[in-house]
Amino acid sequence: MSAFNDFLVEESIIQPGTNIFTVQKLDPNIDYYIVGFIMKQCDDIDMHGISRGPNNAQKSYSNATKLRAGTTYGFRKSGRRGKVPWSRATALGNPSISDLVSSYMLGLHKRKVTKGETSTSARAIGPDTLRRLYEHNHKPENWNNEHLSQGNWCGGNTRRLLQAVYLIAFTCLLRIDEVLNLQAHEVDVYDNKDDIGCMSITLPFRKNAPVGGIPPFVLQELPEQMAHLCPVRAFSAWISASRINKGNLFPNIDKRDRPKAEVFLQLFQNNLWNLDIIPYPYGTHSFRRGGCQWFACELRWSIRQICEWGGWSTDFSHLTIVKYLISANDTPTLRRDEFFKLDRQVVKCMTCGRTCPCA
Incomplete structure (x- = not known):
């Protein structure tokens, strides 16, 4: 200083x-x-x-x-x-x-x-941090807030928008620009034959598919204990509050255009400050990297399955996906003194119910 x-x-x-x-x-x-x-x-x-x-x-x-x-x-x-x-x-x-x-x-x-400086990957955001963001944003004084103040930098609707963008990018492995560019006619919300809430997102084009032909991202409502990771719930809450039914789904404050990525990043960093998390290691790519690691480490998806879902090439000669799975900038999964501590306490897997270290 x-x-x-x-x-x-x-x-x-x-x-x-x-x-x-x-x-x-x-x-x-x-x-x-x-x-x-x-x-x-x-x-x-x-x-x-x-x-x-x-x-x-x-x-x-x-x-x-x-x-x-x-x-x-x-x-x-x-x-x-x-x-x-x-x-x-x-x-x-x-x-x-x-x-x-x-x-x-x-x-x-x-x-x-x-100029050739090695790029540092944005730190992946994990389910635990998303849970903390979800719980903070859903507090009544934040979720129902309609007025800005010195101690509260945004209203409830902005928090609903952020929650929807966070979880769509996280679960669909999308770039932030791809989420912010979404139009109302590209997202379909419905109940399936089992009466489970679903949503389908169809991108018109993306970086590796400039002429379209992109398979839709079909999402189902997650169980109640995973509500903090559920894009269907978050998107429904945003649409219910905003009542948007045409044009940009995530408009800027003036409602005439989508928010720019740098504006979203500033809002995201403000949200991290709410949790006393220093935000600068995180970026707009944190959600894509975090979702990739969530699929691989917690849901146990294969690399091929992740690539198919995210729209990456399954030609594994380049393994671009590795940079999403591993980075020295990520929060360590274990302390250095825990690797050979074979009796360490582990967390129960929400998918298979096991509690062994390999779960």
């Missing part, structure tokens, strides 16, 4: 000895200075547009996320500004949690990857 103070002193924005994190009345442009702070160490130009030159080594994108996390923590703990997104109009909230900083970080990541 002291590094950000030193940067502001160097730029003549604050006086020496001032701790920006405890200042009560902040400059409305403070989020711009956070971007400048990150640019100075991790970008090829500074916030004044001056090139840093080839001899000044740039730090990695991973380091940039740590710098941002440090400022977020500083304003949250020392400044008691919480996890509410920054508002320039009122100068309230946490400046590090702003649309400007989020947009810059997305652009920086793309530039780093283009």
Whole structure:
């Protein structure tokens, strides 16, 4: 945190000895200075547009996320500004949690990857985290909330939208853009012959099928104990509240267009802050990766079955699916001292009912 103070002193924005994190009345442009702070160490130009030159080594994108996390923590703990997104109009909230900083970080990541920096996979989101999000969003003060406030960054309908997008992307292994682009005529909700709620999603095209011909994703309502993972329940709740029956299923706030991926990412990160989870390792791909791992590790689907469902090639010479199943950025399944602890307690499998470690 002291590094950000030193940067502001160097730029003549604050006086020496001032701790920006405890200042009560902040400059409305403070989020711009956070971007400048990150640019100075991790970008090829500074916030004044001056090139840093080839001899000044740039730090990695991973380091940039740590710098941002440090400022977020500083304003949250020392400044008691919480996890509410920054508002320039009122100068309230946490400046590090702003649309400007989020947009810059997305652009920086793309530039780093283009220049050859190894891309770090978004951390997979697991069923336990989805359960926590479900339980938090369904609290009456959140689910039934119609007004924004300093302590509540969105209304109940936004939480319904998020729940539906989370679980459709997670269970259908879709890219976030594919979910946000869904139109009303592409989703069919119905009861099957056993009177079980179902929904069918038919994409008009996607990256690996630009001319269409994509098999539908047919989903059934999951049991009550798996409600936090059920896209049928989540989508029905969203449609019941929004009453959308044509056009974009997930419109933006102005209701004239779909929300952009970066807007969704900011909302998702805000939701993670509600759970005191640092959101920066997560991205829009977290749901696709998490769903893939859920199918493989908990539902015990074969790799071929996952590929068929998700629309990946079953030509296993490239094994693109491996990057969805395994990443060093994911939360470890076991501590290092637990691998050879053969009598460790295990969780009962919801599918087969076994409790042995191989279940």
